[in-house]
Amino acid sequence: xxxxxxxxxxxxxxxxxxxxxxxxxxxxxxxxxxxxxxxxxxxxxxxxxxxxxxxxxxxxxxxxxxxxxxxxxxxxxxxxxxxxxxxxxxxxxxxxxxxxxxxxxxxxxxxxxxxxxxxxxxxxxxxxxxxxxxxxxxxxxxxxxxxxxxxxxxxxx
Amino acid sequence: xxxxxxxxxxxxxxxxxxxxxxxxxxxxxxxxxxxxxxxxxxxxxxxxxxxxxxxxxxxxxxxxxxxxxxxxxxxxxxxxxxxxxxxxxxxxxxxxxxxxxxxxxxxxxxxxxxxxxxxxxxxxxxxxxxxxxxxxxxxxxxxxxxxxxxxxxxxxxxxxxxxxxxxxxxxxxxxxxxxxxxxxxxxxxxxxxxxxxxxxxxxxxxxxxxxxxxxxxxxxxxxxxxxxxxxxxxxxxxxxxxxxxxxxxxxxxxxxxxxxxxxxxxxxxxxxxxxxxxxxxxxxxxx
Numbered sequence: 001x002x003x004x005x006x007x008x009x010x011x012x013x014x015x016x017x018x019x020x021x022x023x024x025x026x027x028x029x030x031x032x033x034x035x036x037x038x039x040x041x042x043x044x045x046x047x048x049x050x051x052x053x054x055x056x057x058x059x060x061x062x063x064x065x066x067x068x069x070x071x072x073x074x075x076x077x078x079x080x081x082x083x084x085x086x087x088x089x090x091x092x093x094x095x096x097x098x099x100x101x102x103x104x105x106x107x108x109x110x111x112x113x114x115x116x117x118x119x120x121x122x123x124x125x126x127x128x129x130x131x132x133x134x135x136x137x138x139x140x141x142x143x144x145x146x147x148x149x150x151x152x153x154x155x156x157x
Numbered sequence: 158x159x160x161x162x163x164x165x166x167x168x169x170x171x172x173x174x175x176x177x178x179x180x181x182x183x184x185x186x187x188x189x190x191x192x193x194x195x196x197x198x199x200x201x202x203x204x205x206x207x208x209x210x211x212x213x214x215x216x217x218x219x220x221x222x223x224x225x226x227x228x229x230x231x232x233x234x235x236x237x238x239x240x241x242x243x244x245x246x247x248x249x250x251x252x253x254x255x256x257x258x259x260x261x262x263x264x265x266x267x268x269x270x271x272x273x274x275x276x277x278x279x280x281x282x283x284x285x286x287x288x289x290x291x292x293x294x295x296x297x298x299x300x301x302x303x304x305x306x307x308x309x310x311x312x313x314x315x316x317x318x319x320x321x322x323x324x325x326x327x328x329x330x331x332x333x334x335x336x337x338x339x340x341x342x343x344x345x346x347x348x349x350x351x352x353x354x355x356x357x358x359x360x361x362x363x364x365x366x367x368x369x370x371x372x373x374x375x376x377x378x379x380x381x382x383x384x385x386x387x388x389x390x391x392x393x394x395x396x397x398x399x400x401x402x403x404x405x406x407x408x409x410x411x412x413x414x415x416x417x418x419x420x421x422x423x424x425x426x427x428x429x430x431x432x433x434x435x436x437x438x439x440x441x442x443x444x
Contacts, residue, residue, distance in 0.1 A: 001160060019160035019202060020192045041193040043186055043255055044339060055230075055257040061189040062258075063182055065160040066206050110253070132338030133252020 005070045007031065008077030014064075023067045024048045024059035027074060035075040035105045046134030049106040049113075050074045056113040058133075075105035078112055087156035088112050088147075097147035099138035107134045111148050112156070121152035159201035166208050166288075169315060174290045177312035179203040183211075183226050184258030186251065187267045203315075211262070211317070220284070220320035225262020229274075232261065240321055242277035242328030242347055249273055249332050252339055262316045265301065268308040268367075275302075275368035276347030276360030277330055284320040289313045295320070302367035326350035327437035329430035332362070333422045335413070343414040346402065346426040350434050355384050359427075364406035364419045371405035374398050374427070387439040390432060398431050399424030 001017045003026060014030040022041075027033040027050070037047035041060045048059040051073040059074075078086050085093065088111050098104050114122060114130040122130065127148050128141075136144060161179060163169035173179060179201035182188045191197045205211055211226030214236065221239060223232070229247035233256070237244040243261070250256055250273050264272040265285055275298070283298040287310055298319070301308050310316065328349045334340030345362035357378040359371045381394050408419035 019158050020198070022189060022193065042190040043251065046252065046254060049254055056254050057258050058254045060193060061185040061255075063160070063185055063189060063192075063202060063204065065162060065202070066182070066185065066204055068162070113253070129338075130253055133254045 001065060003064050003068050005067045005072055007033065007072045008074060017064045019063070019065055021064045022060045023050070023052070023062035023064060023072070026064055026067065027059060027072075033074050033076055037102055037105055039102065040135075043133075044135065045103070045106070046110060046131075047103055047106040049109040049134065051109065051113070056110055073109075075109050078108065086112070087154050088115065088151045091147040091151035091154065091156070092144075095143050095147035095150050097139060097143040099136075103134060103136040103138075107131065107136065107144060110134050111151065114148070115152055115156045118152070121149070158198060161201055161203045162207060163203070163205075164207050166210050166317070169203065169205060169208055170288060170290050172203055173315050174313045176201045176203065181205055181266060181315060183260045183263045184228065184255075186255050186259040187263060187269075205262075205315070217320060220322050222286075222318050222320050223261065224318050225265070225316045226260050227262075229256040229259050229261070239323045240277075240281070241324050242280060242330050242349055243274060243321065245328070245330040246273045246277045246332075246345075246347065249330070249342075249345075255339075261319060265298075265308070265316050265319065266310070268302055268306050270302075270305055270365060270367055271341050271345075271363040272368065273332065273342060273345065273362065276345050276362040277328065277349070278319065278321065279360030279368055279370050280328065280347040280349040280358035281321045281324075282358055285316060286318040286320065287311075287314045288317040289315070293317070299370055302369075305366050324349065325354075326352040327434040327441075329434045331426045331430050333414075333426065341413065344406075344408065344419045344423050344426070346423060346430055348427070348430045348434050350438055352384060352438065355379060355382075357382070359402065361402065361406050361423065363413075364408040364423055366407070369405065371402040371427075374401035374405060377401055378431070382435070387435070389439070390435050395428045395431060399428040402427035 039045045039047040043058040180199040211224040214223040261274045264274040278298045330347045332345035333343040342363045344364045347360040349358040403420040403424040408416040
């Protein structure tokens with residue numbers, strides 16, 4: 001099966017796709033986009049969070065064929081063309097919200113989505129609720145909370 | 158494995174008739190887990206995400222008719238004021254990522270006793286609409302589930318929609334899990350007050366082979382509640398309601414909890430949700 005979709009603004013094509021594989025597998029193993037991480041494969045951890053047609057979703061739960069014709073943004077696509085970090089990524093670095101880093105790409109996309117949906121800086125309970133689907137086993141989340149507040153204060157949208 | 162991608166509802170029904178063993182997939186939040194873990198390999202996947210009519214909702218006489226492909230997130234944002242009990246349950250589903258993809262149609266299709274949408278659908282007397290090339294039929298949700306992960310849906314049928322009346326009184330939903338987010342319920346409970354009919358609807362989740370109503374508890378309340386002059390509930394009525402709800406369940410011991418714990422927790426959820434709903438009714442008697 002062939003799957004064609006727009007990823008990070010570029011039309012991409014994957015061939016010989018097995019219909020039961022996930023969008024995450026296509027991204028990582030067929031299209032050379034390993035930013036989205038493969039951890040739980042059951043939608044529990046959020047490490048593979050990407051935008052699918054504007055909505056934050058777990059790429060591991062999207063069947064390959066469902067991505068046909070879709071517009072996808074991965075964590076790689078949030079970085080500027082010159083490689084400059086966006087506001088959310090920069091805030092994660094400055095706040096020390098990264099330890100082992102495995103959950104970071106998914107969290108960056110989820111935080112990007114939260115701030116894009118927020119009219120005003122989100123409250124702490126709103127942040128926690130928005131990130132409920134992203135597991136981090138290192139930081140204890142406090143530095144991640146700091147990073148979100150920092151990004152929000154800088155008007156990240 | 159085949160991947161079937163019908164572009165219209167008629168095509169989907171024809172595909173299901175031709176491939177009765179095809180597994181329908183919408184948000185993928187159940188189906189993809191099975192595939193990722195190689196727990197099952199269906200002969201075909203039937204992708205329903207291209208069928209735009211499945212993602213529509215609207216008024217249909219006395220009911221709201223909600224397409225099987227409407228996501229939890231859209232139920233919360235678009236139908237939260239009309240179907241508040243279902244919206245409460247939807248807020249407790251998974252995470253934002255899951256709610257952006259998961260659908261009530263998929264919840265019904267999986268027919269898990271732990272499905273979060275089921276208790277409010279039961280409490281609201283919802284109707285499940287099943288379709289095939291043979292025609293369309295409507296099944297009361299209380300008759301839909303036949304066992305764990307089993308329903309009355311025939312192999313050639315697809316779930317097209319559910320019908321649920323707009324809330325005519327307060328509705329509540331509550332769920333016990335091991336943490337606040339991302340949990341399969343240990344047990345759950347929904348209540349809907351129907352002031353015009355002087356009736357109460359209930360739904361029990363995760364505490365029987367299927368989601369089910371607590372009929373005796375409903376009948377007791379219909380008699381005991383003073384709808385005309387809504388005074389505060391007595392502790393005796395609350396307690397009896399909790400006991401009757403717990404008695405209506407037939408839970409098992411499993412990895413998420415024991416049968417005894419589930420019964421105890423259900424009686425607490427029942428009492429609490431009744432109090433919340435009745436207090437709301439006392440403030441604002443009917444819609």
